[in-house]
Amino acid sequence: xxxxxEVSDLAVTFGAREGLxxxxxxxxxxxxxGEVLGLVGESGSGKSVTSLxxxxxIDPPGRIARGSIKFEGxxxxxxxxxxxxxxxxxxxxxxxxDPMSTLNPVLRIDTQMIETIxxxxxxxxxxxxxxxxxxxxxxxxxxxxxxxxAYPHQFSGGMRQRVAIAxxxxxxxxxxxxxxxxxxxxxxxxAQILAEVQKLAEETGTALVWVTHDLSVVASLADRVAxxxxxxxxxxxxVADVLTQPLHPYTDGLIxxxxxxxxxxxxxxxxxGMTPSLARLPAGCAFRPRCPRSTDICAxxxxxxxxxxxxxxxxxxxxxDLETAA
Amino acid sequence: MLVYxxxxxxxxxxxxxxxxxIVFLSMYAIGNPIDLLAAQDxxxxxxxxxxxQLGLDRxxxxxxxxxxxxxxxxxxxxxxxxxxxxxxLILQRLPATLELALTALVFSVALGxxxxxxxxxxxxxxxxxxxxSGSILGFSLPNFWIGLMLILFFAVELKWLPASGRGxxxxxxxxxxxxxxxxxxxxxxxxxxxxxxxxxxxxxxLARAGTREVVxxxxxxxxxxxxxxxxxxxxxHVVKNMMIPVVTVLGLEFGSMIAFAVVTETVFAxxxxxxxxxxxxxxxxxxxxxxxxxxxxxLFVIINLIVDLIYAAIDPRVRLVEAKG
Numbered sequence: 001x002x003x004x005x006e007v008s009d010l011a012v013t014f015g016a017r018e019g020l021x022x023x024x025x026x027x028x029x030x031x032x033x034g035e036v037l038g039l040v041g042e043s044g045s046g047k048s049v050t051s052l053x054x055x056x057x058i059d060p061p062g063r064i065a066r067g068s069i070k071f072e073g074x075x076x077x078x079x080x081x082x083x084x085x086x087x088x089x090x091x092x093x094x095x096x097x098d099p100m101s102t103l104n105p106v107l108r109i110d111t112q113m114i115e116t117i118x119x120x121x122x123x124x125x126x127x128x129x130x131x132x133x134x135x136x137x138x139x140x141x142x143x144x145x146x147x148x149x150a151y152p153h154q155f156s157g158g159m160r161q162r163v164a165i166a167x168x169x170x171x172x173x174x175x176x177x178x179x180x181x182x183x184x185x186x187x188x189x190x191a192q193i194l195a196e197v198q199k200l201a202e203e204t205g206t207a208l209v210w211v212t213h214d215l216s217v218v219a220s221l222a223d224r225v226a227x228x229x230x231x232x233x234x235x236x237x238x239v240a241d242v243l244t245q246p247l248h249p250y251t252d253g254l255i256x257x258x259x260x261x262x263x264x265x266x267x268x269x270x271x272x273g274m275t276p277s278l279a280r281l282p283a284g285c286a287f288r289p290r291c292p293r294s295t296d297i298c299a300x301x302x303x304x305x306x307x308x309x310x311x312x313x314x315x316x317x318x319x320x321d322l323e324t325a326a
Numbered sequence: 327m328l329v330y331x332x333x334x335x336x337x338x339x340x341x342x343x344x345x346x347x348i349v350f351l352s353m354y355a356i357g358n359p360i361d362l363l364a365a366q367d368x369x370x371x372x373x374x375x376x377x378x379q380l381g382l383d384r385x386x387x388x389x390x391x392x393x394x395x396x397x398x399x400x401x402x403x404x405x406x407x408x409x410x411x412x413x414x415l416i417l418q419r420l421p422a423t424l425e426l427a428l429t430a431l432v433f434s435v436a437l438g439x440x441x442x443x444x445x446x447x448x449x450x451x452x453x454x455x456x457x458x459s460g461s462i463l464g465f466s467l468p469n470f471w472i473g474l475m476l477i478l479f480f481a482v483e484l485k486w487l488p489a490s491g492r493g494x495x496x497x498x499x500x501x502x503x504x505x506x507x508x509x510x511x512x513x514x515x516x517x518x519x520x521x522x523x524x525x526x527x528x529x530x531x532l533a534r535a536g537t538r539e540v541v542x543x544x545x546x547x548x549x550x551x552x553x554x555x556x557x558x559x560x561x562x563h564v565v566k567n568m569m570i571p572v573v574t575v576l577g578l579e580f581g582s583m584i585a586f587a588v589v590t591e592t593v594f595a596x597x598x599x600x601x602x603x604x605x606x607x608x609x610x611x612x613x614x615x616x617x618x619x620x621x622x623x624x625l626f627v628i629i630n631l632i633v634d635l636i637y638a639a640i641d642p643r644v645r646l647v648e649a650k651g
Contacts, residue, residue, distance in 0.1 A: 055551055089553030096551075101544040106566050106641060115562070116552045151642040167552060 003030040003070075004175050004207040005054065010067035012046070012053050021278045023049040023062070025231040028304075033174070034205040036198070038222030038239065040212060040254070042275050046231040047211045048097075051177040054209070055094050056084045072174060090120040093168035097180040099161035103152035109136075109163060110148040116170050135166040140196060158189035165197065172204055179211045194221055215258050219243055224310070227251050230276060230286035233304075237311035247313035247320065250287045285315070293317040334634075338627040345623045349616050350393055354386065359610035363406055380406060393616075402620060403613035407606070412617035416599055421501045422492055423591070423598035426521060427583045429505065429514055431576065433522035434529050439572070441526075442533020443565060449538060457530060464527025473520040473593035480516060488513050490595035517594040521587060525579055532575055536568035543567075570641050577633030581626040 012024040024046040031037045041047045052058050054069055056076060069076040071092060076084065088094075096102045104112060113132035114125060123131075129148070136144035139162040152160060161181055168176055178197070182190040198221055201208045210221060218225050218239060225243070226236040227250065235248040246252040256269035273290040282288055284299040291298070295317065302314045360382065364373050377383045381392065396403060402412045441461075445454035481489035493513030495502040504510025540546065541564060549563045588600030595601070599618065606614035 057547060057550055085553050085555065087553070088551055094548075094551040096544055096548055098544060102548040104545040104549065104563050104567070105643060106570075107562070108642075115554060115558065119552065119554045119558070153643050164548070 002033060004033050004035075004072060005209070006030040006068075006070040007050070007054065008068050008070075010050065010053060010069060011065040012049050012058060012062060013065045014062045022065075022231055022281075023278060024053065026067070027228070027231070027233050028067075029226050029233060029236065031175070031207045031209055033207055034201065035224065036201060036208040036210060036222045038210050038212060038218035038225040039228060040215060040218055040225055041228035042213060044230075044275050044278065045228040047213075047228050048179050050228070051094070051179050051209060051211050054175075054177055055088060055092065056081075057094075086120065089116055089173075090171040091173050092175040092177065093171070093173040095161070095164050095168050095176065095178045095181040098184050099157050099164055099181075100184070102164050103160055105152055107151075108148070109150055109152065109155075113148070113163075113167055113170065116167055120171060131170065132166075135170055136163065138169070138200070139163075139166040140192075141166070158185050158193065161185060161189075161193060162196070165193070165200075169200060169204075169206075173206060175207045175209070176201070177209050177211070180213070181210075182217065183212065183214070190217070197221075215243065215254060227254070230281055231278065232286065232314065233312075234287065234315070235311075235313040237307075238309070241309065241311060245320065247307060247311065247318040248287075248315045249291050249293050249317070249319065251313075252319055253290075334631055338631070341627060342620070342623055346394070346397060346616075346620055347390075349619045350390055351386075353612045353616060356607075356610065359406060359612055362610050397620070402617035405606075405611055405614050407609050407611045407614075412613045413621075415602060415614060416617055416621055419597065419599040419602045421503060422596065423584055423587050423600060425503055425505060426514065426517055426587055426591070426596065426598055427580065429518035430521035430525065430583055431580055433518055434525035435576070437522065437526040438529025439533050439565075442530040443537050443560065443568065445530065446534040446537025446568075447541065447560065447564075449534075454534075458534070461527040461530040464523045464530075467523075469520060469524065469589045470593050472523055473517070473590055476516050476520055477594070487516055489516075492597050513596075517590050517596050520593070521583060521590045525576070525583060528579065529572060529576065532572050533568060536571055537564055540564050540567045566640070570637070573636055573640060574633060577629055577636065581622075581629045584625060585622060 007030065008028045010024055010027045011022060014021045014023055027046070027050055029037065029039075039047045039050065049058070049062070053064055054071075054076070056079065058064060064077055067077065071087065074087075076087075079087075103109070110129060110132060113135065114128045117123065117128040117131060118125070121128075133144045133148055136147060141147055141159060141162055147155075152163075155163065165181070181197075182193050185193065194217065197208070200206070210218070212218060222239045224237065225239045226233045227242070227248065228234070229250050235242060235246065235251045237247075242251060243255060246255055250271070253269070253271035257271065259268060271290055276282060276286060276289070284301050285291070285294070288294045288298040297316050302316050304312045304314050305318075306312055307318075359380075360373050360377050363380075364376050368376075374383070381389060384392075393403065400413075404410060405412050405415055408415060441457045445457045448454050477489045480487045491513055492504050492510065494507040494509040495504045496506050496510075497503075504514055546559060546563055549559045554563075584599070587596075587598055588603055590596070591598045591600035592604050599621075602614065603618050605611075606618070
């Protein structure tokens, strides 16, 4: 499998002088063609910033401090803005969290779709319109011809997210960054959209990075999962392995805090404490103050260790021992 | 839509009626016109005769009833001074003032929107700071002073532009307009600029605030993620949203621009409605003052209605249905 996206040692910082905040610090991952990577973490773990960095949408005072982002073999860090613009929307697309606010309220749907096509291709407006209509039909919007001339406020939240997905798919991108696109939707709509996106990604071989805080979404959608905590990926691996046999205590805590049929009647576990402020991260492993297994050694930052089978974790005290795993 | 219009029009009629009452009665507070109208050596009998001719000898409630009755039929009385229907006097001067106000409106938009959007996009650049400081000047310098300074500079020192009057006019559909002649345009430029500076400053601040708010929105980020050019994002996605508050305020300000034209027209001796009003106040020509104020009220009411309609055209979320209140 060739990697569509290869991020290595990415660091994104915000703020200029002493108050430098490392929102993302040394993140590496890759996504292959047709693969779905779930990027999981709590609020402030750096997952959204990571996806914005890939799209080249980090605004000052934020900036990419180091690392590399390779997309289809092309280095994106330091890419001139005009070259980046030609990639965005065409080869790589993004879907955002809140469908109520991602479409421009004063422009009709057809305007917002056609402009996306015309930004990258020299086609007639008529052809662009026909393609927009087909794209709406593909994401399951009924009577697309009429809906083209509607305004965003005339759609429900789920329908708007479908429109946003249709826009993202217009150029058949090889990578879609999805930043919690179903979080703001009803559970039933969420399930529909997930199934839809999964089908579309499979058909077209699009690589998908699905940013979410919802482990159940990851379980049903992703091939692999990367768990982020305080700007670092603490664990990564095939989704089934990570969810059934987590290595990192944080992943274990996350899984334990999801309600499950199998643990009926048992009080829901929680991770004590709260996500640390990025401005005052503890030295060493950032999870140390909340970790039940931490020892003195955790005061030094753990390196990512390869556990075989595509699994990696940053922990001195993983939940399985190395001998049995090997 | 129709119900909405009917409701708005009946509200407007009420406003005009109340305003008419207040205006008519308050005229009695500013002095007796007979003292100014009669010759200086006129005897008391001559003065009483003049008052009788003008109907000023009758009790105030009777005068008001006559005024109200005539006003219902669209007759706002005759000028004491010109002995002509006041409405005709005003309508003669209206094209000049409207032309002035419209030109000033165009100036303030052409000046204010680009500067405001620029300052909103790059809030920390020194250019933006200069623009914002400049807008404070636009706010605080008095209208007549700006007018005088412009006359001093462009008319007296440089002798580029004329200092007063309206210049050559041509008839457009029976209305005399000056913007179609070179001489007229030269006469229009300075007063329109004077009148527009305050509004331009207002537009700059509104446009800047609107732009700063809009660029933070998710749909702008999504537009960037679609790979749109910066130009298109700013000109279509940002400006169209930013214009919503600007249009609202500008529409309302257009009315006040016509009212503020009084000062500018006086400074430039521009033959508009404002100058007529000042002259009439000086001569206590009551019918003209009353008619002018009634006319202004009507103008405001109509402008407000038009603004609401334009507003609905830009913002599709606004639907003009039976609104409460």
